[in-house]
Amino acid sequence: MITAYATEQPFDHLQLYRAFLERETDCTGTVVLHHGRVKRPGKQVPDFSTVELKPLTADVDDRLAAIARKAIEKFKLNQSLVVHRLGTIGACDSVLLAIVSGKTRDRCFQACSWIVDEVKKEEFIQLIEHP
Helix, strand or coil, X not given: CEEEEEECCCCCHHHHHHHHHHCCCCCCCEEXXXXXXXXXXXXCCCCCCEEEEEECXXXXXXXXXXXXXXXXXXXXXXXXXXXXXXXXXCCCCEXXXXXXXXXXXXXXXHHHHHXXXXXXXXXXXXXXXXX
């Protein structure tokens, strides 16, 4: 199963993780989760007041889904979930959640890392730090 979307609303990573686990079967050996949060110092503005996550395209959900789909195929996963915040958020707020499951841990760790790297390229979501 592939679930991927962007939202301007805060998300509950624990609730999403529980729902993810409920869809698992006994063929899953590993679940890997990346919970990305906004950290200080910033990349451009060390002591920023807020961070703006601005969509650069109208098809952000489709692009996140394409990354999740490619991860399923490339790493032979059972499931993939990708949720990305948009809009203005503060330090310590959740910004990205990537969860994958599969038969072996090596595939799952590689897949989760690959998903995060693909999203962080900022090709369709721009991160702007405000002083």
